[in-house]
Amino acid sequence: MTKLAEGFLWGASTAPHQIEGNNLNSDFWRLEGRMPGSSYSGDACDSYHRYREDMQLSADAGLTAYRFGIEWARIQPRPDLWSNAELAHYRRMIETALELGITPVVTLQHFTLPAWFADEGGMTGPTALERWRAYIERVSTILDGVEWLITINEPNMLAIMTGLAEMVTSGKLDEWVSPTVEGERAGSLVSSLPAPDPAIGSALVVLHREAVDILHARTAAKVGWSIANQALTATPGNEQQFADVSYVWEDLYLLGSRGDDFVGVQSYTSQPVDAKGIVPHPPHPDNTLTGAAYRPDALGIALRHAWEITEGVPLLVTENGIPTASDERRIEYITGALGVLLDAVDEGLDVRGYLHWSLLDNYEWGHWEPTFGLIAVDRDTFERTPKPSLGWLGEVARTHGASLTTGVRP
Numbered sequence: 038m039t040k041l042a043e044g045f046l047w048g049a050s051t052a053p054h055q056i057e058g059n060n061l062n063s064d065f066w067r068l069e070g071r072m073p074g075s076s077y078s079g080d081a082c083d084s085y086h087r088y089r090e091d092m093q094l095s096a097d098a099g100l101t102a103y104r105f106g107i108e109w110a111r112i113q114p115r116p117d118l119w120s121n122a123e124l125a126h127y128r129r130m131i132e133t134a135l136e137l138g139i140t141p142v143v144t145l146q147h148f149t150l151p152a153w154f155a156d157e158g159g160m161t162g163p164t165a166l167e168r169w170r171a172y173i174e175r176v177s178t179i180l181d182g183v184e185w186l187i188t189i190n191e192p193n194m195l196a197i198m199t200g201l202a203e204m205v206t207s208g209k210l211d212e213w214v215s216p217t218v219e220g221e222r223a224g225s226l227v228s229s230l231p232a233p234d235p236a237i238g239s240a241l242v243v244l245h246r247e248a249v250d251i252l253h254a255r256t257a258a259k260v261g262w263s264i265a266n267q268a269l270t271a272t273p274g275n276e277q278q279f280a281d282v283s284y285v286w287e288d289l290y291l292l293g294s295r296g297d298d299f300v301g302v303q304s305y306t307s308q309p310v311d312a313k314g315i316v317p318h319p320p321h322p323d324n325t326l327t328g329a330a331y332r333p334d335a336l337g338i339a340l341r342h343a344w345e346i347t348e349g350v351p352l353l354v355t356e357n358g359i360p361t362a363s364d365e366r367r368i369e370y371i372t373g374a375l376g377v378l379l380d381a382v383d384e385g386l387d388v389r390g391y392l393h394w395s396l397l398d399n400y401e402w403g404h405w406e407p408t409f410g411l412i413a414v415d416r417d418t419f420e421r422t423p424k425p426s427l428g429w430l431g432e433v434a435r436t437h438g439a440s441l442t443t444g445v446r447p
């Protein structure tokens with residue numbers, strides 16, 4: 038049987054804007070009004086108030102970790118205003134997780150920014166370094182007992198979103214598109230919208246390195262960031278194109294995590310690269326609700342690529358999941374993904390945990406239809422209904438993966 042690392046984390050992931058509700062001071066809340074055909078986040082899953090229930094459901098199922106984020110827009114709603122009450126709120130979340138025996142994996146920035154900071158130019162603007170430092174320093178005061186910290190979620194996707202937001206503001210694009218939904222469809226993003234701009238990416242690497250230094254000095258946590266791993270593959274004869282595309286889409290960010298305590302691997306699907314670039318997902322009955330190819334094996338490709346480019350930084354799967362209305366399909370997908378994860382561990386890769394995206398059916402950046410959750414949420418009453426996949430993953434956790442040895446490895 039595959040030997041998993043001591044304390045291997047089994048859990049699920051979330052992001053503040055997607056579950057908390059009423060993130061009124063954030064740039065995304067403001068942007069939502071500018072997306073014809075898309076939905077508001079509104080009350081979301083009301084996890085701002087119901088986080089204990091969410092964590093309790095995870096613990097009851099047998100999961101040992103929970104990834105959640107701290108929302109900068111709540112901590113610093115105005116440039117000259119810090120909220121101690123909001124800091125205390127996130128401190129309570131950390132303490133609740135610890136009390137329930139759940140390891141908190143805490144993200145410090147997950148796509149959203151305070152609206153005023155976005156107006157200053159956000160993560161690539163003239164005040165970025167000073168504002169980011171101040172935020173990280175402030176947050177570091179509540180992180181006692183936190184072992185895992187993610188500075189920035191998916192800087193490569195954030196680079197795309199930054200580029201898109203600039204296009205909306207300057208009138209070059211009249212409606213927002215969500216990189217995780219429309220972006221997956223029929224190659225629309227890759228064909229008509231920019232790839233992550235390496236200049237933005239390089240600026241984000243600088244911010245990440247800065248946060249790593251501050252957090253190492255002030256906390257005992259392991260610090261890393263989490264990458265949207267593309268699991269790209271080269272088609273014959275297109276190895277150079279593959280290397281170039283990989284650099285722009287993810288290697289720049291993986292290189293930026295060399296020497297870190299861990300790197301977060303986030304994998305959903307895989308795409309080949311041909312002479313023209315990334316090949317759009319062809320229509321197929323097995324495609325997921327966002328139009329992406331059904332590829333549970335993508336996680337294995339992603340883990341190996343991250344391991345190779347970072348030169349052996351420990352790997353933590355911080356997101357992996359499938360938007361589907363069928364929970365049986367979800368279990369089948371996770372079985373496949375965990376099968377290739379075990380293969381990677383057998384090969385000698387240092388994998389520290391598996392955090393499924395997502396705990397809850399939540400707000401998918403403009404949309405509610407792609408359901409990724411282990412738990413369904415009634416959007417009017419906020420009642421949580423665990424799906425069979427939650428208990429199933431909890432059983433995998435309780436048996437340290439032993440229940441998987443009879444599972445199918447794709």
Ligand code: FCB
Pocket residue numbers: 052055190191194217265303356394401402409
């Ligand atoms: C990732 C994001 C996460 C969620 C999933 C589906 O790109 O980090 O917030 O949207 O995709």
